[in-house]
Amino acid sequence: MKTLAVIPARGGSKRLPGKNIRDFAGKPMLAWSVEAALESGLFDTVMVSTDSEEIADVARAWGASVPFLRSARTADDHAIILDVMAEVVERYEAGGQRFDRLCCILATAPLLRPSTLKRAAELMDAESFDTVFPVVAFDYPIQRALRRDAMGRTEMRQPEHYASRSQDLEPAFHDAAQFYWMTREVCVTRQPIFAGRAGSFVIDAMDAQDIDTPTDWRLAELKMQLARSAQ
16 A cells, blocks of 8 residues: 655745744744654655745755645645645656555644654554544533624523533534545545544644644744653
């Protein structure tokens, strides 16, 4: 079975310009994802999918392959991950290379550990899932979420849980925004990642941070510092 790691790194981030190659704890941001993929030993090839020559140069400097640049179709704001993954599969197969399993690793996942990638691969093997990804538990019951209007008027979204104890409510989880293992078929058919036979496992909130805003960036830095101090 041949496996491919794909790290999408578009050059046009608007909320945090240049975030994919901006310095994070002494390395370009995407270097952390490249290194985690390489150190895991799981992949036949680790590649970066980008529309930017500058990002491509950084990726190659840190050990990733960039065999081609993205098309205009997958380089705009509206392209989704599966569009990018499908294009990667098509381009490789047009050149005679076929991968049975792929892992989309986000370029902004500096807290990702190689062991987490391995844990996901083992779960995919054990349960024959179509996709596998890490999740994080919400730190407050979503059943007690509130709704506010423009004037500040507030009400419960689920008022039937007004008197429910937190410990009696079903836990809820969100995507950890680190990576998504998937079969080739998921890519070529563009099957939604959270549909079909989707599997997940829980990681600690300290081991993940979605990075879309300056506050997110600072939180990721703090988590990194705490992780290093605990070693």
